[in-house]
Amino acid sequence: MFFALIESFRSALASIIAHGLRSFLTTLGIVIGVASVIAVISVTQGMSSFIGETFASLGSNSLTIQSYTPFEDQMKGIRARLTPEDMELIERRAEGIASITPILYANRSSQIKFGSQTAFSRIMGTTYAFQEVSQNYMSVGRFIAQSDNLTRRRVVIIGDKVRENLNMPDNPVNEYVDIGGEWFKIVGLMEAKGEIMGQSQDDIVLMPYNTMRSLQGNQARTDIQIQLSLSESAVLENVTAQLTNLLRNAHDLDSDEDDDFQIQTAEQLMETFDTVINMVTIVIGGIVSISLLVGGIGIMNIMLVSVTERTREIGICKAIGAKRHHILMQFLIEALLLSLLGGLIGLAIGYGLGTLISSSIPSFPPASIPLWSVALALGFSGFVGVLFGILPAAKAANLDPIDALRYE
Amino acid sequence: MALIELSGITKYYEMGDQVVKALDGIDIEVIENDYVAFIGSSGSGKSTMLNILGCLDKPSSGQYHLNGKNVESLDPNELSEIRNLEIGFIFQSFNLLPRATALGNVMQPLVYRGIGYRQRKDMAMQALERVGLGDRVDHLPNQLSGGQRQRVAIARALVTHPSILLADEPTGNLDSQTTIEIMQLFDDLHDEGHTLIVVTHEDEIAQHCHRVVEMKDGRVFNDSTSNSAAVTS
Ligand SMILES: Nc1ncnc2c1ncn2[C@@H]1O[C@H](COP(=O)(O)OP(=O)(O)OP(=O)(O)O)[C@@H](O)[C@H]1O
Numbered sequence: 001m002f003f004a005l006i007e008s009f010r011s012a013l014a015s016i017i018a019h020g021l022r023s024f025l026t027t028l029g030i031v032i033g034v035a036s037v038i039a040v041i042s043v044t045q046g047m048s049s050f051i052g053e054t055f056a057s058l059g060s061n062s063l064t065i066q067s068y069t070p071f072e073d074q075m076k077g078i079r080a081r082l083t084p085e086d087m088e089l090i091e092r093r094a095e096g097i098a099s100i101t102p103i104l105y106a107n108r109s110s111q112i113k114f115g116s117q118t119a120f121s122r123i124m125g126t127t128y129a130f131q132e133v134s135q136n137y138m139s140v141g142r143f144i145a146q147s148d149n150l151t152r153r154r155v156v157i158i159g160d161k162v163r164e165n166l167n168m169p170d171n172p173v174n175e176y177v178d179i180g181g182e183w184f185k186i187v188g189l190m191e192a193k194g195e196i197m198g199q200s201q202d203d204i205v206l207m208p209y210n211t212m213r214s215l216q217g218n219q220a221r222t223d224i225q226i227q228l229s230l231s232e233s234a235v236l237e238n239v240t241a242q243l244t245n246l247l248r249n250a251h252d253l254d255s256d257e258d259d260d261f262q263i264q265t266a267e268q269l270m271e272t273f274d275t276v277i278n279m280v281t282i283v284i285g286g287i288v289s290i291s292l293l294v295g296g297i298g299i300m301n302i303m304l305v306s307v308t309e310r311t312r313e314i315g316i317c318k319a320i321g322a323k324r325h326h327i328l329m330q331f332l333i334e335a336l337l338l339s340l341l342g343g344l345i346g347l348a349i350g351y352g353l354g355t356l357i358s359s360s361i362p363s364f365p366p367a368s369i370p371l372w373s374v375a376l377a378l379g380f381s382g383f384v385g386v387l388f389g390i391l392p393a394a395k396a397a398n399l400d401p402i403d404a405l406r407y408e
Numbered sequence: 409m410a411l412i413e414l415s416g417i418t419k420y421y422e423m424g425d426q427v428v429k430a431l432d433g434i435d436i437e438v439i440e441n442d443y444v445a446f447i448g449s450s451g452s453g454k455s456t457m458l459n460i461l462g463c464l465d466k467p468s469s470g471q472y473h474l475n476g477k478n479v480e481s482l483d484p485n486e487l488s489e490i491r492n493l494e495i496g497f498i499f500q501s502f503n504l505l506p507r508a509t510a511l512g513n514v515m516q517p518l519v520y521r522g523i524g525y526r527q528r529k530d531m532a533m534q535a536l537e538r539v540g541l542g543d544r545v546d547h548l549p550n551q552l553s554g555g556q557r558q559r560v561a562i563a564r565a566l567v568t569h570p571s572i573l574l575a576d577e578p579t580g581n582l583d584s585q586t587t588i589e590i591m592q593l594f595d596d597l598h599d600e601g602h603t604l605i606v607v608t609h610e611d612e613i614a615q616h617c618h619r620v621v622e623m624k625d626g627r628v629f630n631d632s633t634s635n636s637a638a639v640t641s
């Protein structure tokens with residue numbers, strides 16, 4: 001049995017090589033299927049491991065609170081808000097918070113001008129505590145000081161990308177920029193942080209929170225974001241529960257009403273990304289399994305042709321003593337080798353494709369192929385080969401020797 | 409008990425509304441170490457007969473006992489085993505594997521016996537040398553002459569040392585010199601204790617055998633023990 005098996009492998013290989021082009025075309029379906037699986041997996045896996053690292057560096061002990069309006073309420077014109085009073089409340093009453101800062105986004109144009117250069121950027125008002133919460137460090141100059149906020153000074157801190165976009169000198173400190181028709185003095189340049197998911201973390205302009213409020217005309221109904229970091233000993237779940245309680249009370253929510261705010265942790269954000277990526281993987285996996293199915297049918301087709309072509313040979317083998325399982329094995333192994341070959345070629349192409357995609361999109365994380373996906377791809381193509389090889393192989397094995405010998 | 413016992417064997421082929429009676433009631437016995445020639449005109453049913461003896465084909469009716477076993481009761485795998493272990497078959501049309509070399513062809517029956525490559529090769533080389541083809545082992549069938557192919561087919565039948573050798577026109581493509589050599593080989597095999605059944609057109613070969621069975625229209629027409637059997641060339 002063992003030697004017969006080796007012999008089956010040898011003759012299967014010989015016949016695959018003998019029909020080189022045909023074998024290749026036959027495996028094309030499998031090649032394409034496996035190549036796309038591997039390409040998708042390598043890109044998304046590279047992405048998710050990169051995202052993991054990025055969020056880990058953001059710190060898992062920081063929280064963001066923002067207002068949340070369900071879609072139905074939005075249609076009714078209702079807007080949930082997070083107010084400066086909410087923040088004061090949290091500051092006064094919540095425990096386990098190391099630092100807390102409001103963030104107020106510019107609600108009109110986010111245009112910024114320097115000389116004749118104009119750029120658009122994320123402009124937000126915040127306090128000195130932002131530096132601690134979001135771990136921003138200064139490359140030149142200083143961060144927003146408490147006094148800047150109290151006296152509503154017209155100063156800004158810019159990210160490196162903004163400096164670049166505005167064609168500013170390497171040290172932009174003490175230069176003036178125009179935001180919304182007002183002049184602001186640059187007091188600091190932040191250290192470059194690079195990009196997450198192709199979005200620059202350095203395309204950002206910070207000004208004192210109160211300055212931003214006065215720019216917006218001190219509206220009573222501002223909607224702010226609150227960022228806070230937890231103290232060492234604080235337990236995330238406890239703090240979240242406490243914040244939820246405080247805000248629900250402050251917003252007069254009945255017990256049957258949903259929260260009109262969202263508390264997000266960096267971890268949650270990461271999980272959201274992960275779910276999206278997993279969904280993409282599953283959807284594409286589904287499409288790809290269809291192409292593997294088509295590939296399998298291609299193999300079955302060519303194996304049936306091959307059985308017919310070799311009917312006489314099968315008859316000869318049976319006449320000199322081949323049993324059913326000898327013939328069955330030979331054709332099954334041939335189908336298996338064909339599809340595994342396709343799987344291997346697909347693996348190589350998929351990896352190449354993944355690397356190409358990752359490297360051709362700037363700042364995209366490098367492709368990575370986890371071992372399980374290699375096992376999956378080869379396992380699946382082998383399975384397809386056996387599954388679709390069984391019918392032709394059984395057909396061959398069941399041939400009557402004398403009929404097969406007489407076949408022309 | 410005879411090695412081979414046929415009783416009332418028929419083989420009918422239905423061709424539309426016409427029935428071809430390839431074998432039409434054969435009763436015959438072949439004892440162990442017998443040396444039988446089947447002769448008869450073309451279409452008389454010799455090959456059909458040999459196919460049934462070789463457990464390749466099944467009769468339409470009648471009983472075939474081989475070594476006391478009723479062949480009809482055996483399943484396809486058991487028949488394969490008998491063909492592999494007990495029977496060496498030399499086909500009228502050679503039936504070589506086109507994609508295997510002479511050596512590969514001769515080695516093939518041994519694969520189904522589970523013999524390792526090295527031993528298979530040694531045995532196959534011996535068989536090929538015995539038929540005088542030791543220098544053509546790496547040739548594919550289509551790179552061999554008719555006579556050489558015939559000898560590969562003979563080597564393949566011999567390589568398993570079968571107790572029964574069935575040969576359908578084994579010398580049909582050979583020159584007289586090679587024919588003599590092959591017949592000498594058959595004589596040796598007979599002396600070694602094998603049972604030989606040879607289908608032939610040629611009188612000289614029939615003369616070689618101990619027993620000559622003449623067939624006509626699917627029946628045994630004449631069954632005689634040849635007097636010249638004792639005389640060896
Ligand atoms: N598969 C088949 N279908 C129909 N008729 C067949 C088939 N095989 C053989 N026959 C017929 O059976 C008869 C016997 O054929 P067989 O091959 O046994 O003859 P033979 O004695 O071997 O002849 P030759 O000496 O020419 O080889 C012939 O008339 C042939 O036409």
Ligand SMILES: [Mg+2]
Nearest residue numbers: 454455500576
């Ligand atoms: Mg014949």
